[in-house]
Amino acid sequence: xxxxxxxxxxxxxxxxxxxxxxxxxxxxxxxxxxxxxxxxxxxxxxxxxxxxxxxxxxxxxxxxxxxxxxxxxxxxxxxxxxxxxxxxxxxxxxxxxxxxxxxxxxxxxxxxxxxxxxxxxxxxxxxxxxxxxxxxxxxxxxxxxxxxxxxxxxxxxxxxxxxxxxxxxxxxxxxxxxxxxxxxxxxxxxxxxxxxxxxxxxxxxxxxxxxxxxxxxxxxxxxxxxxxxxxxxxxxxxxxxxxxxxxxxxxxxxxxxxxxxxxxxxxxxxxxxxxxxxxxxxxxxxxxxxxxxxxxxxxxxxxxxxxxxxxxxxxxxxxxxxxxxxxxxxxxxxxxxxxxxxxxxxxxxxxxxxxxxxxxxxxxxxxxxxxxxxxxx
Amino acid sequence: xxxxxxxxxxxxxxxxxxxxxxxxxxxxxxxxxxxxxxxxxxxxxxxxxxxxxxxxxxxxxxxxxxxxxxxxxxxxxxxxxxxxxxxxxxxxxxxxxxxxxxxxxxxxxxxxxxxxxxxxxxxxxxxxxxxxxxxxxxxxxxxxxxxxxxxxxxxxxxxxxxxxxxxxxxxxxxxxxxxxxxxxxxxxxxxxxxxxxxxxxxxxxxxxxxxxxxxxxxxxxxxxxxxxxxxxxxxxxxxxxxxxxxxxxxxxxxxxxxxxxxxxxxxxxxxxxxxxxxxxxxxxxxxxxxxxxxxxxxxxxxxxxxxxxxxxxxxxxxxxxxxxxxxxxxxxxxxxxxxxxxxxxxxxxxxxxxxxxxxxxxxxxxxxxxxxxxxxx
Numbered sequence: 001x002x003x004x005x006x007x008x009x010x011x012x013x014x015x016x017x018x019x020x021x022x023x024x025x026x027x028x029x030x031x032x033x034x035x036x037x038x039x040x041x042x043x044x045x046x047x048x049x050x051x052x053x054x055x056x057x058x059x060x061x062x063x064x065x066x067x068x069x070x071x072x073x074x075x076x077x078x079x080x081x082x083x084x085x086x087x088x089x090x091x092x093x094x095x096x097x098x099x100x101x102x103x104x105x106x107x108x109x110x111x112x113x114x115x116x117x118x119x120x121x122x123x124x125x126x127x128x129x130x131x132x133x134x135x136x137x138x139x140x141x142x143x144x145x146x147x148x149x150x151x152x153x154x155x156x157x158x159x160x161x162x163x164x165x166x167x168x169x170x171x172x173x174x175x176x177x178x179x180x181x182x183x184x185x186x187x188x189x190x191x192x193x194x195x196x197x198x199x200x201x202x203x204x205x206x207x208x209x210x211x212x213x214x215x216x217x218x219x220x221x222x223x224x225x226x227x228x229x230x231x232x233x234x235x236x237x238x239x240x241x242x243x244x245x246x247x248x249x250x251x252x253x254x255x256x257x258x259x260x261x262x263x264x265x266x267x268x269x270x271x272x273x274x275x276x277x278x279x280x281x282x283x284x285x286x287x288x289x290x291x292x293x294x295x296x297x298x299x300x301x302x303x304x305x306x307x308x309x310x311x312x313x314x315x316x317x318x319x320x321x322x323x324x325x326x327x328x329x330x331x332x333x334x335x336x337x338x339x340x341x342x343x344x345x346x347x348x349x350x351x352x353x354x355x356x357x358x359x360x361x362x363x364x365x366x367x368x369x370x371x372x373x374x375x376x377x
Numbered sequence: 378x379x380x381x382x383x384x385x386x387x388x389x390x391x392x393x394x395x396x397x398x399x400x401x402x403x404x405x406x407x408x409x410x411x412x413x414x415x416x417x418x419x420x421x422x423x424x425x426x427x428x429x430x431x432x433x434x435x436x437x438x439x440x441x442x443x444x445x446x447x448x449x450x451x452x453x454x455x456x457x458x459x460x461x462x463x464x465x466x467x468x469x470x471x472x473x474x475x476x477x478x479x480x481x482x483x484x485x486x487x488x489x490x491x492x493x494x495x496x497x498x499x500x501x502x503x504x505x506x507x508x509x510x511x512x513x514x515x516x517x518x519x520x521x522x523x524x525x526x527x528x529x530x531x532x533x534x535x536x537x538x539x540x541x542x543x544x545x546x547x548x549x550x551x552x553x554x555x556x557x558x559x560x561x562x563x564x565x566x567x568x569x570x571x572x573x574x575x576x577x578x579x580x581x582x583x584x585x586x587x588x589x590x591x592x593x594x595x596x597x598x599x600x601x602x603x604x605x606x607x608x609x610x611x612x613x614x615x616x617x618x619x620x621x622x623x624x625x626x627x628x629x630x631x632x633x634x635x636x637x638x639x640x641x642x643x644x645x646x647x648x649x650x651x652x653x654x655x656x657x658x659x660x661x662x663x664x665x666x667x668x669x670x671x672x673x674x675x676x677x678x679x680x681x682x683x684x685x686x687x688x689x690x691x692x693x694x695x696x697x698x699x700x701x702x703x704x705x706x707x708x709x710x711x712x713x714x715x716x717x718x719x720x721x722x723x724x725x726x727x728x729x730x731x732x733x734x735x736x737x738x739x740x741x742x743x744x745x746x747x748x749x750x751x752x753x754x
Contacts, residue, residue: 069602
């Protein structure tokens with residue numbers, strides 16, 4: 001299979017698997033147990049935290065390990081709900097991940113100001129009025145379109161206003177440079193987006209109180225529950241691998257693919273400004289045929305692509321991200337998200353191109369056949 | 378090492394490790410992705426859910442996978458806070474795990490009635506007035522003492538009153554028969570207590586709404602976030618192994634150990650009614666010397682034992698469980714928790730006995746030596 005859905009999830013790096021297996025053999029004791037052998041496991045956990053802190057250039061005490069981005073994003077708004085005044089409003093980008101949108105709605109119902117996206121999908125400080133904000137949540141890179149938000153500008157603006165900033169960097173980490181990201185007050189990270197295991201992630205946050213799971217002193221009282229040391233060490237191994245491999249990655253193959261695609265398949269529309277997009281991601285609107293038919297046809301040719309966020313699959317209606325970009329429902333129904341990985345080759349992109357062109361001919365033939373019945377999936 | 382701290386955590390079963398490794402090789406796609414290969418991963422997830430449902434004899438739709446017991450216990454009280462009236466009171470056993478106590482305090486501050494334990498540590502329906510309750514939380518087996526609560530009686534009583542019952546069965550599952558447990562409205566389970574990986578657990582709950590993580594349709598809308606399919610399949614493999622191995626387990630070796638210990642070390646006190654205790658667990662009050670000194674001395678002789686719940690280690694003060702049983706602070710400071718596993722042998726218990734007796738002589742000698750300085754740890 002040629003896998004073009006790395007924004008949904010990623011295969012586990014060998015290094016991450018090795019770290020998990022080793023931890024379960026060597027460091028499986030409960031790090032809170034009172035004997036020295038358990039203290040050694042606790043030391044492994046703290047060494048993992050320090051390695052991650054080095055990558056982000058933050059104080060290790062700011063890192064809280066958790067079960068993934070959804071928990072991290074929920075914890076940010078739960079913490080703000082406790083920390084801010086009952087009348088305070090939060091400002092949230094319209095293109096955020098569903099877990100940010102839903103957490104904001106749960107904890108700040110009626111007190112959310114939405115930041116619009118510009119026509120290229122970018123959510124920037126210049127695009128909206130937000131001076132009433134008491135806290136801001138803007139993602140680093142969009143999961144569906146790959147569009148990069150100017151989080152550095154947001155951070156500068158938040159510092160000027162003296163309000164906290166949250167950056168969901170789930171899609172940024174492992175693909176883009178980490179420099180400066182740790183300066184955001186809150187940063188969400190998720191292992192399975194960069195080749196780590198599912199079920200583990202982290203939230204960089206200010207020291208001090210936070211509202212995570214209640215019931216234990218773990219993670220400096222900010223997230224109760226026995227620490228998943230094996231998952232955490234696998235996460236750290238994975239981010240180190242991804243952050244190193246990304247140095248050899250660029251959008252070169254993707255750009256060549258897009259140029260060839262646009263030439264061969266007139267009417268294809270590329271979403272966003274392709275210069276300000278993750279190197280691995282592109283969302284395209286196909287000239288004809290629903291996303292689901294494309295996905296099925298391409299899977300038969302051993303190419304896996306997506307229609308949008310895996311998390312919103314199964315939901316009714318148009319992608320909120322495409323809607324925010326002014327894409328109409330009909331066009332949004334023809335969207336494909338292509339997201340490559342650290343080891344995707346020029347050949348993989350060429351195979352995908354061939355598969356798309358061949359699928360197009362087949363779908364056209366199917367449609368032209370009298371009496372052809374397309375079974376909706 | 379002879380490991381006598383299985384109530385803190387357990388080593389991973391080979392079957393659980395194999396399931397995790399296989400899932401990360403074969404079933405690593407995001408189960409919510411829109412292609413057939415991902416639907417196959419989703420099917421693996423649902424097969425795991427069905428295998429677990431068979432063990433508990435419940436509708437698979439009642440099972441919500443999560444990150445562990447702490448998340449499960451938090452979700453129960455968050456759900457009740459939303460479901461019950463603002464004046465409704467909940468009833469909670471005094472010997473519950475800290476994650477139940479803290480979640481109850483977070484969501485029902487000032488609206489909690491505490492169920493006392495009898496002198497043997499048992500929290501039963503006859504021991505308290507609880508007719509005002511709108512919901513009840515009573516654990517199946519206590520993590521510190523191993524004392525079994527009559528959850529079957531509680532369930533019958535709750536059915537009579539028409540109120541929901543939560544049973545934290547983290548220490549029961551894998552050690553005791555599962556028959557009837559699924560009839561409780563809410564049941565907490567945690568993989569790393571029965572030889573599964575850390576960071577994964579489940580909550581059996583009524584179908585319908587619940588307050589878990591917000592942001593996605595996973596777990597029928599009750600717990601957002603990409604499902605940790607590998608962790609879940611490892612959890613299911615682990616509970617199957619443990620539930621099968623427990624058939625060959627009994628308290629025989631523990632009882633022989635206790636008889637020999639009481640004969641050789643007069644003044645040892647066994648907590649709880651030893652007939653109504655998990656077969657693997659015993660908490661004892663040593664006649665002399667602080668828990669920490671025993672733990673250190675025994676670790677030097679390759680025996681790992683605990684002073685109480687791993688989760689409360691590092692906290693100041695006496696164990697709330699021992700306090701509830703009327704054990705004074707001085708005696709509680711001399712408590713040791715011994716918890717064996719499914720493969721702990723008669724020889725392991727004999728070695729532990731020898732190590733305790735030898736440690737006692739050494740600690741006595743240390744104490745008798747003029748000028749000996751015990752460094753507090």
